[in-house]
Amino acid sequence: MQLLKDNWLVIWFFGIFFLELIFYHKNYVKRIEAKEHWKTNLLNFIATKLISIIFLISIVNLASKYSTHFLANLSPLISIVLSIFILDFAGYIFHRASHEIEFLWRFHEIHHLDEILDVSTSLRVHFLEAFFHTLVSCLVIYIFGIGQEAIAIHSLIAFVFATYHHSRFKLPINLEKILALFVTTPSFHEPHHDEDIKNNQSNYAFIFPIWDRIFFTYNKRTFQSSWKFGLSYSKDVNALNSLIKPLSKDGGK
Numbered sequence: 001m002q003l004l005k006d007n008w009l010v011i012w013f014f015g016i017f018f019l020e021l022i023f024y025h026k027n028y029v030k031r032i033e034a035k036e037h038w039k040t041n042l043l044n045f046i047a048t049k050l051i052s053i054i055f056l057i058s059i060v061n062l063a064s065k066y067s068t069h070f071l072a073n074l075s076p077l078i079s080i081v082l083s084i085f086i087l088d089f090a091g092y093i094f095h096r097a098s099h100e101i102e103f104l105w106r107f108h109e110i111h112h113l114d115e116i117l118d119v120s121t122s123l124r125v126h127f128l129e130a131f132f133h134t135l136v137s138c139l140v141i142y143i144f145g146i147g148q149e150a151i152a153i154h155s156l157i158a159f160v161f162a163t164y165h166h167s168r169f170k171l172p173i174n175l176e177k178i179l180a181l182f183v184t185t186p187s188f189h190e191p192h193h194d195e196d197i198k199n200n201q202s203n204y205a206f207i208f209p210i211w212d213r214i215f216f217t218y219n220k221r222t223f224q225s226s227w228k229f230g231l232s233y234s235k236d237v238n239a240l241n242s243l244i245k246p247l248s249k250d251g252g253k
């Protein structure tokens, strides 16, 4: 089951990646920065995958096993739907905290330093950000008693939307505006990667954009402006430095 799921996610990722290459990156793949950004994103993905395999997956399973089992004991459909909403909401809170709390920003900054937004940006999550995010998820899983099946389905849907909303694979704008009322899309997520810190403190949602509308973090210029990706105060770092910077005195600056 796990292997089957992983294979489909790999096919999905490379499907978007090659669509981007064919339709959107004709000129930019030749740029040296593009190759550097792929290297940085891949290295962060490998580091995060390693810590997941060694440690994070086990603590998530333990949190679920010894949890209250409250949601896991409801009917399967209700349990899974509620679990997905709760885990996505916890993700919204953690993501917002990662922008508003200086200690967390030093890890999340690495994701935002990417000056080229594409599907590979979704892989650029510093391994210590993944660690802290997983600790928060474990707490939520324990308190609400979320089952392993619901966790697996949520992680699959979260991956599909993270890859999609970072990608350059855009639908006709009127169609995307309707879609973005329900789920996150590339144009919805773009303001969040603007180099101006005022804009990147908006549109935090992973799967459901409703959280941004409820908690007043929806960017009113979504769909209306063009955006420049990265961070105005710093140039992007190379692959190795992206792992080290959060641990140095320059982290978060």
Ligand SMILES: [Zn+2]
Pocket: 095, 099, 108, 112, 192
């Ligand atoms: Zn962010």
